Amino acid sequence: xxxxxxxxxxxxxxxxxxxxxxxxxxxxxxxxxxxxxxxxxxxxxxxxxxxxxxxxxxxxxxxxxxxxxxxxxxxxxxxxxxxxxxxxxxxxxxxxxxxxxxxxxxxxxxxxxxxxxxxxxxxxxxxxxxxxxxxxxxxxxxxxxxxxxxxxxxxxxxxxxxxxxxxxxxxxxxxxxxxxxxxxxxxxxxxxxxxxxxxxxxxxxxxxxxxxxxxxxxxxxxxxxxxxxxxxxxxxxxxxxxxxxxxxxxxxxxxxxxxxxxxxxxxxxxxxxxxxxxxxxxxxxxxxxxxxxxxxxxxxxxxxxxxxxxxxxxxxxxxxxxxxxxxxxxxxxxxxxxxxxxxxxxxx
Amino acid sequence: xxxxxxxxxxxxxxxxxxxxxxxxxxxxxxxxxxxxxxxxxxxxxxxxxxxxxxxxxxxxxxxxxxxxxxxxxxxxxxxxxxxxxxxxxxxxxxxxxxxxxxxxxxxxxxxxxxxxxxxxxxxxxxxxxxxxxxxxxxxxxxxxxxxxxxxxxxxxxxxxxxxxxxxxxxxxxxxxxxxxxxxxxxxxxxxxxxxxxxxxxxxxxxxxxxxxxxxxxxxxxxxxxxxxxxxxxxxxxxxxxxxxxxxxxxxxxxxxxxxxxxxxxxxxxxxxxxxxxxxxxxxxxxxxxxxxxxxxxxxxxxxxxxxxxxxxxxxxxxxxxxxxxxxxxxxxxxxxxxxxxxxxxxxx
Numbered sequence: 001x002x003x004x005x006x007x008x009x010x011x012x013x014x015x016x017x018x019x020x021x022x023x024x025x026x027x028x029x030x031x032x033x034x035x036x037x038x039x040x041x042x043x044x045x046x047x048x049x050x051x052x053x054x055x056x057x058x059x060x061x062x063x064x065x066x067x068x069x070x071x072x073x074x075x076x077x078x079x080x081x082x083x084x085x086x087x088x089x090x091x092x093x094x095x096x097x098x099x100x101x102x103x104x105x106x107x108x109x110x111x112x113x114x115x116x117x118x119x120x121x122x123x124x125x126x127x128x129x130x131x132x133x134x135x136x137x138x139x140x141x142x143x144x145x146x147x148x149x150x151x152x153x154x155x156x157x158x159x160x161x162x163x164x165x166x167x168x169x170x171x172x173x174x175x176x177x178x179x180x181x182x183x184x185x186x187x188x189x190x191x192x193x194x195x196x197x198x199x200x201x202x203x204x205x206x207x208x209x210x211x212x213x214x215x216x217x218x219x220x221x222x223x224x225x226x227x228x229x230x231x232x233x234x235x236x237x238x239x240x241x242x243x244x245x246x247x248x249x250x251x252x253x254x255x256x257x258x259x260x261x262x263x264x265x266x267x268x269x270x271x272x273x274x275x276x277x278x279x280x281x282x283x284x285x286x287x288x289x290x291x292x293x294x295x296x297x298x299x300x301x302x303x304x305x306x307x308x309x310x311x312x313x314x315x316x317x318x319x320x321x322x323x324x325x326x327x328x329x330x331x332x333x334x335x336x337x338x339x340x341x342x343x344x345x346x347x348x
Numbered sequence: 349x350x351x352x353x354x355x356x357x358x359x360x361x362x363x364x365x366x367x368x369x370x371x372x373x374x375x376x377x378x379x380x381x382x383x384x385x386x387x388x389x390x391x392x393x394x395x396x397x398x399x400x401x402x403x404x405x406x407x408x409x410x411x412x413x414x415x416x417x418x419x420x421x422x423x424x425x426x427x428x429x430x431x432x433x434x435x436x437x438x439x440x441x442x443x444x445x446x447x448x449x450x451x452x453x454x455x456x457x458x459x460x461x462x463x464x465x466x467x468x469x470x471x472x473x474x475x476x477x478x479x480x481x482x483x484x485x486x487x488x489x490x491x492x493x494x495x496x497x498x499x500x501x502x503x504x505x506x507x508x509x510x511x512x513x514x515x516x517x518x519x520x521x522x523x524x525x526x527x528x529x530x531x532x533x534x535x536x537x538x539x540x541x542x543x544x545x546x547x548x549x550x551x552x553x554x555x556x557x558x559x560x561x562x563x564x565x566x567x568x569x570x571x572x573x574x575x576x577x578x579x580x581x582x583x584x585x586x587x588x589x590x591x592x593x594x595x596x597x598x599x600x601x602x603x604x605x606x607x608x609x610x611x612x613x614x615x616x617x618x619x620x621x622x623x624x625x626x627x628x629x630x631x632x633x634x635x636x637x638x639x640x641x642x643x644x645x646x647x648x649x650x651x652x653x654x655x656x657x658x659x660x661x662x663x664x665x666x667x668x669x670x671x672x673x674x675x676x677x678x679x680x681x682x683x684x685x686x687x688x689x690x691x692x693x694x695x696x
Contacts, residue, residue, distance in 0.1 A: 002580075003445055003496075003497075003525060003526050003550065003577070004444055004445060004580045005444065005445060005446075005447055005450065008443075008444050008580060008583060008584060009580070011583055012583070013582065013583035014583075014587055016405075016408050016587040016588070017405075019404075019405055019406075019407055019408060021407065021411065027404075030405055032403055032404050032405065033403050034403070035400075035403065036399075036400025036402075036403055037400060037402050037403055041397075041402065042397035042398070045393075045397065045593075048565070049389075049390035049393065050390070051384075052383075052384020052385060052562075053565060054384075054385050054389065054562070054563050054564070054565035054566050054597075055380055055381050055382070055383065055384055055385055055562035055563070055564060055565065056367075056375075056380050056564055056565050057364075057365075057367055057378055057380065057558075057564045057565060058367075058564075058565050058567070059367055059369065060364050060367060063369065084432050084436075084567075084586070084589065084591075085586070085588055087586040087587060087588060087589075088432075088586055088589075091586055095356075095468065096352055096353065096356050097351055097352065097353060098353075099353055099470070102353065120443065120583070120584055122447070148351075149351075177351060178351050202351065210405075214400075214402070214403040215402050215403070216402070216403060216404055216405045216406075216588075217396070217401060217402035217403065217404050217405060217406050217591060217592035217593070218402050218591050218592070218593070219406070219432075219588060219589075219590075219591040229351070232350075232352045232356060232357070234361065235356060235359055235360070235361035235362075235468070236356060236468055238432070238433070238435045238436055238439055239362055239364040239435060240364070240433055240435060240564075240567060241432065241435075241436075241567075242567075243432075243565060243566050243567040243591070243594060244565035244566070245565070245566070245593055245594075246591060246593075249402075
């Protein structure tokens with residue numbers, strides 16, 4: 001006999017990308033930023049540590065963080081909710097909108113976590129297939145039966161492609177439910193959908209500091225939506241979901257836009273090099289607006305993955321229904337990508 | 349038209365204890381530890397900050413933290429799961445076990461959050477009333493209709509009382525479901541129920557570093573249960589629910605048991621003084637095993653709360669059905685409690 005809910009017993013659980021311990025890899029598998037975060041992040045934490053302020057609870061709604069994010073994005077602070085990473089944001093959204101008879105919808109190949117979140121919530125999961133140009137049109141959504149929410153990773157993982165805001169607006173208009181635009185990788189893209197929040201009341205944008213701001217270890221994300229939606233979501237989140245250090249560090253990170261600009265420029269230059277040589281090796285690489293490239297076709301992904309692993313290089317091998325296994329490779333430093341290129345040219 | 353699930357729309361949301369901003373209070377309302385945490389906590393974080401390691405994801409299961417907690421409590425590391433504060437642990441437990449037709453049960457007056465967690469999960473909430481001696485017997489549970497889980501805060505909030513482990517064992521044996529012993533305040537108690545995890549497969553113990561270890565701002569908790577239960581719970585938790593700084597700081601905190609012993613001794617001495625003079629003022633104060641005292645009867649709680657607030661002293665005014673409003677007062681430093689005593693003797 002199990003104490004667990006039957007749908008929890010039935011699920012297998014999300015498996016995150018490997019976080020190796022006890023062995024040093026060139027780690028190009030979980031889309032971490034290869035550069036250290038802004039030094040202002042640590043500086044902002046120091047007074048908290050030195051003054052023993054961790055004994056106190058953090059501000060439950062992260063008022064100052066929300067004010068900072070609101071200013072950056074040109075929205076009202078009431079339109080921001082903080083999360084313990086954007087995973088927490090996605091969990092809160094799923095718990096607020098989905099459940100039995102209230103399906104979670106998304107597009108495939110996409111971010112695998114959305115289906116796991118639906119499973120935990122005992123909600124049906126419905127997905128549509130991306131067309132070859134990785135751009136969804138309203139007619140692609142036609143067969144979704146009454147979705148309660150739609151997750152659009154934009155830029156998308158694993159493809160790295162991004163849909164233009166006017167295309168996303170068309171989806172929002174076609175959907176009877178919230179459209180969650182998961183912009184985890186938007187710091188590396190040319191555009192984003194934050195303006196749509198002002199014109200489309202069903203658009204919710206999710207952001208993280210893990211990728212662009214190099215703070216995956218800190219767990220800080222936020223979402224931007226109408227004040228009404230944020231008020232409802234706040235009922236679902238844990239009261240103190242963001243700790244004092246991450247809120248202080250997150251404010252400092254958002255305020256250091258010069259750091260973001262420089263780091264982004266470096267990563268985009270390296271992305272260009274990476275995309276070029278993997279294409280030369282025979283992979284089909286959709287145009288990436290993220291800090292990774294997706295390599296389909298070309299030399300067999302599973303063998304290449306293993307051969308790279310033997311050379312202490314970790315990339316992500318991913319399998320999606322109806323497609324050959326393929327590789328998602330994070331944009332590392334130039335040195336890391338040189339090392340990868342040398343290895344790949346030996347292997348294939 | 350609302351996009352939210354009907355049960356989310358219907359609920360009002362948990363209101364945490366006031367975290368004042370922009371005004372300095374003697375803060376005796378949310379059971380924070382009045383002393384700064386062990387300096388080893390900050391020291392453990394420094395290498396992460398100095399080496400820019402926040403760019404990487406944390407260990408998703410907090411392996412080293414679990415090993416440290418397991419060693420401290422004499423259990424296997426597979427019997428520990430980390431949480432973003434014990435709030436996160438309680439959320440995960442509720443999502444794993446409760447839902448429509450799967451009630452959450454608890455005892456009243458108790459920790460208000462349990463009912464909120466049931467509401468978010470759309471689970472019925474059933475409660476039994478504590479008898480005057482604050483000790484539940486199996487017969488008190490008789491009328492609970494098929495609970496899917498039972499939350500026992502032990503020590504209890506708001507009463508501060510604790511049930512002995514052999515009494516808790518009797519409840520575990522009488523229940524058809526997991527018994528979650530929420531030991532948020534156990535660091536201030538004479539006993540705890542961790543040994544029951546070894547003998548009673550339905551016992552789950554929840555712990556936090558917020559109170560005893562003075563790390564409310566860090567958000568770190570954990571639970572102890574059978575390896576089977578922990579494996580199931582891990583499917584429900586967010587992959588990276590604990591950040592790198594809190595895991596490192598948490599290990600350092602658990603390893604500094606000398607700090608805990610000293611701080612605990614100071615708080616227990618002050619608790620004795622506090623309990624004595626509020627009793628002299630006419631309050632009924634159950635014997636506290638926590639870092640707060642519960643003041644029922646005596647001078648009218650609402651007026652006293654307001655008069656204290658005017659004197660920049662914040663305590664918690666709490667209302668439970670069928671009872672007069674009462675005060676929960678956190679054990680502060682001796683200086684804070686002197687200040688409170690002077691104020692109270694003026695007021696009443």
